[in-house]
Amino acid sequence: MVFIIKDVLIWGENIVTNNLYQMAYKLSAVMRKSAAIVDENNKFPEESLDLLKANNFMSLIIPREFGGGGYNVKIASDIAQILASGCLSTAMIWGMHCQQIYTIMNNVESEKKRILNEISQNQLYIASVTSEHTKGGYLLSSNSPLHWYNNSEFELYRLAPTVTGGEYADAYLITAKKSQESTDKNVLLLYAVRDEISITDIGDWHSMGMRGTQSVSMLIKGKLGAKNILTEEDFSGIAQTSLIPIGHIMWASCWLGATKEVFKKAIKILKKNKNKFNTLTYSRISSIRLKIDIVNNYLERLIDEFTMCMERNDRTSLESTSFNIQINNLKIIASENLFAAANETIELLGMYHGYIKNELIPLERLFRDLRSASLMYHNDRLKEANGKLSLYNSELLPFL
Ligand SMILES: Cc1cc2nc3c(=O)[nH]c(=O)nc-3n(C[C@H](O)[C@H](O)[C@H](O)COP(=O)(O)OP(=O)(O)OC[C@H]3O[C@@H](n4cnc5c(N)ncnc54)[C@H](O)[C@@H]3O)c2cc1C
Structure with missing residues (x-):
């Protein structure tokens, strides 16, 4: 069954970002209902993908001249977070789709740009x-x-x-x-x-x-x-300037959105049992919040830097040692901190709401989902690369 949200967004109309975010929250709420079933039955979230297609989300970042929404990377990151707060798997499918789209948008030869029109028109995945x-x-x-x-x-x-x-x-x-x-x-x-x-x-x-x-x-x-x-352009340049940065940004956004949602739910559960609060409770909450904030702030800074370089067509900066190290760090920081945050949330809530599947909070699913984050392009590879690159980029103090 395909869920249809009545007020489908049509790109080209003057959609204010607020409406877009409202729509994303509506879709996310529908996805939330099937997220547990998808996980339990080990199946692809067909209905959720159909929902994204029916609402033109597959062309959200495609430029308007090719029939898309023309939204920027910051908005795509926010939308990925909102979708992930409902279903992390669906958000990751969409986030990776955006990764492919962004790579096509920025690297396809001009006479082949009709691909983008086809993707917009037919809402291709x-x-x-x-x-x-x-x-x-x-x-x-x-x-x-x-x-x-x-x-x-x-x-x-x-x-x-x-x-x-x-x-x-x-x-x-x-x-x-x-x-x-x-x-x-x-x-x-x-x-x-x-x-x-x-x-x-x-x-x-x-x-x-x-x-x-x-x-x-x-x-x-x-x-x-x-x-x-x-x-026919050099692939390593394409990877450095498009595929890797947008990939790490969208993956981190998805993991972050799902973790933020669980954090909100954890606080709600705790507030209902305020008599159980002690010093350790506050300390654990603080530690989880710190991890989420570290990822959030690092993500935002990298999005700003990436967007600025793309707007200026500054490929030299994107191919620099410093940017490469930092975009790899984004993926390492997000995958390690958010998995650790999920683990600490289990300690915080204990067995019933943490370790056991329950209706109130999908924490055990988040824990299993986020375990994949370090493997999804293995952190070991990124760490080896960053170690080698750092040999040539160790002047970190402010310049004179
Ligand atoms: C949820 C999810 C979705 C995915 N979706 C896609 C997709 O759509 N398309 C796609 O193509 N792939 C996809 N992948 C695959 C992903 O990109 C990796 O190829 C996959 O996770 C395999 O990684 P690996 O660590 O097992 O293998 P490898 O990268 O081969 O690593 C194997 C082992 O060797 C070690 N190792 C390897 N190289 C080095 C090195 N240079 N330095 C240090 N240690 C090293 C690592 O420690 C690792 O344990 C997905 C993975 C996940 C988890």
Whole structure:
């Protein structure tokens, strides 16, 4: 069953941000009702995605000239938080979709920009295919070569171990090695709609948390052409200036929104049992709040810096060692602090409201969901990268 919210937002009309936020809260409230069922039955939140599509949320950040809402990264981050307060899996599906859209928006060759019109018109959901069995989550290389028939047509044969919503996606953003002969670093970014490819060997996603994302394994095959290659630009530049920053911003926003919601619910539960308050209670609340605030403030600062660089087309700053370290830090800080905050909230509320599934607060689900955060592009990889980069970026004192 598809839930329809009567006052669907139509981009192009002069929607004030307030209305957009109100709508996001309405959608989130509907999603909240199915979040537990999705988790319990290990199923993709089809109704919630349909709800986002029916309300034009799949084109929220697409520029207005291509039929989208034209909203900026800060607003997308806020909306991701609001959606995650209802269902973290659905918000993550949407947040990753925004990651694909943003990458297309900022890197596609101009004559291929019609893709954006199609996404807006048909409210397509775009899944991400970057990880591989042989190289894990590492983004900047590929071991899956394209097999060229001639100068403009090739065969795609791509084993994809983890694709969020892969079975339900309308289109796919895929990384692949340019050819058998090229190096693993010669990565191309492909876009293919579902009709152009065949999807087989779909595996299971029996995970501890984020069960609604149904991040299944699959084999993607198809005869594609030059039109499917978004750009011939250097992929590491695309990753540094678009794919990684917007990814880390949207992931952190989703985890943060879900944690903020649980924090609010925890305080409400505690206030009902005020006689149980002691010094430790206040200290724990303070510690949880500190972790949430650290992530919130770091996220906002990075969004400001990222947005400013994009507005000025300042790719040099985005590719700098300093920005790379900080955007990696955003993902590390968010994944570690928010998981720790969920863990501390369990200590705070105890067994009944913390450890056991209950109607009042989805804390045990949040704990399981957030356990994936450090693995979703493994923090170990980011820490190794930041350690190496810091050897070249250790002048941290104010400049003269
Ligand atoms: C909820 C969720 C959704 C996802 N959705 C998608 C999706 O839509 N599309 C997609 O392509 N992928 C997706 N992924 C996959 C993700 O990007 C990673 O590929 C995946 O989490 C595998 O990571 P890994 O740590 O197991 O594997 P790897 O990254 O291969 O790491 C394996 C182990 O090796 C160690 N290791 C590896 N390299 C290094 C290094 N350089 N330095 C130090 N240690 C290292 C790590 O400690 C780790 O334990 C998703 C993952 C999650 C959790």
